[in-house]
Amino acid sequence: MKVGFIGLGVMGLPMARHLVAAGHELQVWARRRESLAPLADLPLQVAETPRALAASVEVVFTMVTADADVAELVRGAEGLLAGIRPGGVHVDMSTISPGSARLLAASYREQGADFLDAPVSGGAQGAEAATLAIMVGGAASTLERVRPLLGCLGQRIVHVGESGAGQVAKACNQMIMVSAIEAVAEALHLAAAAGADPARVSQALAGGSAGSRVLDVMGARMVQREFAAGIEARLHHKDFGILLREAFQLGVPLPLAAQVGQQLNALMGQGWGREDTASLLRVLELGSAG
Secondary structure, three states: OEEEEEOOOOOHHHHHHHHHHOOOEEEEEOOOHHHHHHHOOOOEEEOOOHHHHHHHOOEEEEOOOOHHHHHHHHHOOOOHHHHOOOOOEEEEOOOOOHHHHHHHHHHHHHOOOEEEEOOEEOHHHHHHHOOEEEEEEOOHHHHHHHHHHHOOOEEEEEEEEOOOHHHHHHHHHHHHHHHHHHHHHHHHHHHHHOOOOHHHHHHHHHOOOOOOHHHHHHHHHHHHOOOOOOOEHHHHHHHHHHHHHHHHHHOOOOHHHHHHHHHHHHHHHOOOOOOEHHHHHHHHHHHHHO
């Protein structure tokens, strides 16, 4: 298929490579041309604008940071919406609000085109290995059209529901995962305060019912005090803003998530947003020191 891709960052770059490796004809656009350098070895075309890209491919993928980034790519004078052809598909794999996804889907329908919100879980490692979990909102028939492409990027592809439902699922994913990171931080902080070796405590917990990937990965980062970013904490802070606003609008109480959101606020206040979310441990340590 003729495929477009925008968002050649830590996640998007390997995803674009997988599409080319599967034999698809790739065209890309990047705001910063230096982002294209890692793809210099691939047979691909470079579009002058998002509009030009959308006009010349069947499916456009975007993998950017936030609502405003997606909106600019879609609605700008030289945006995707101005160029997409009837029957074209935009698959947005960014993490944005469900409401934004629904509005974008409505705008594309007016143009005779389709939109899927398809955020992912699995991080950079999952993107590299093409093992991402992909949560899809939008028309089931549109998903079936692009399922072969998504199959190049992930192992678990679930149609959650109508437009916005994929983003709801991603919000739930982030709520569970980051709350678990906070729980690991609190457990290891308690262990250290009580005079137990956090590394030994983590090892003991891993063999029981508290064992999890979060404990394995984030616990190890905390024990080794490796706070350089795996995933930048500012992104989890952004995601919690999305889910807490959604809960506020729906009148849904999320007492645990609200507390974790405050811990993320404290992390951001310390200027650690570009460091790893394992820095939630340091937030607790600051509180104890005070």
